[in-house]
Amino acid sequence: MRLLVGLTASLAIAAPLGAQQSTPGERLPVVKYILPNGMTFLFLRREGAPTVAFVTHFRxxxxxxxxGIxxxxxxxxxxxxxxxxxxxxKNYPAELAIFPRIDAVADSLTAEFRKGDEADTSALARLRGRLRQLEDSARQFDVSNVLDRILTENGAQSLNASTSNDVTNYFFALPANRAKLWFILDSDRIRNPVLRxxxxxxxxxxxxxxxxxxxSPGGLLREEFL
Incomplete structure (x- = not known):
């Protein structure tokens, strides 16, 4: 099943940290602006390189x-x-038509897998093969890594994301004259994501x-106690 959860996001915009360092206890001139839909923007201007850094923060x-999830x-x-x-x-309607078939096979595969020791191994192999075939069919309409490529071609740096217990972050930096690109791409992928x-x-x-x-012993320790 495809599940998309509505999230409230906040955005911090700043120049790279190396441009200007604050002293301990200094109150930074952050400007806060809240849109009618609740989306919060935090702006921090720093003199230096003509770049703008974005952090999109989902609570x-x-x-x-x-x-189970x-x-x-x-x-x-x-x-x-x-x-x-x-x-x-390349063709979203054609791509969209395949998604329900992929989900149906994936649901059958999950149901069989959850039988544990009683699962039919031949059925599992058949369903896995069918799932790969359908995903390959959908992939013919897919343009892989296009968001990364668009951003990189426009000078983006430090493109990455992270997930923790209570936040999910997306971040990258762009030349200042390409800042509008963030608003175009991120508004689209937040409002109209496709779970390819x-x-x-x-x-x-x-x-x-x-x-x-x-x-990882350290990973197990953090998950258990933090």
Whole structure:
């Protein structure tokens, strides 16, 4: 199933930290502006290089999950890089028509997998193969990594994201004369996200968990006590 949760976001805009360092206890001249929809902007002007750094901060993370959907916050962090109805697609209507078929096979695969030791291994293999086929069919309409490419071609630096217990952040820096691009791209991917490659990306997130938590003593310690 595809699930999209409405989130309240705040944005901090600043020049790179190296441009000007504040002294301990200094009160920074942050300007706060709240839109009618509740979206909050925090602006901090710093003299220096003609760049603008963006941090989009969602008040949602692992603490908002419950048993059965754990990992969803991290997964949706990845999903917002997959494009929109107009960005990242060659033919959105054709792509959209395949999604319900992908979901149906994925649901059947999940139901069989949850049988544990009683699961039919041949059915699991067949369903996994069918899921790959359908995702490949949808992928023919996909333009991979288009958001990253658009931003990089316009001089973006430090493009990344992170998820923690109670926040999800997206951040990058742009030349000041390309600042409008953030408003165009982020408004579109927040309002019109398309969850492309959902199940293959879910596997990527699960592998990240295995590397960072399940096989890491420090990761297990942080998850258990923090």
């Amino acid at each position: 949602a993370g692992g603490v908002d999950e419950w048993t 754990s990992g969803t916050a991290h997964l949706f962090e990845h999903m917002l890089f997959k494009g929109t109805r107009t960005i990242g697609t 490659e959902f199940y293959s990306e879910r596997d990527v997130v699960m592998e990240e968990r295995r590397l960072r938590v399940e096989t």
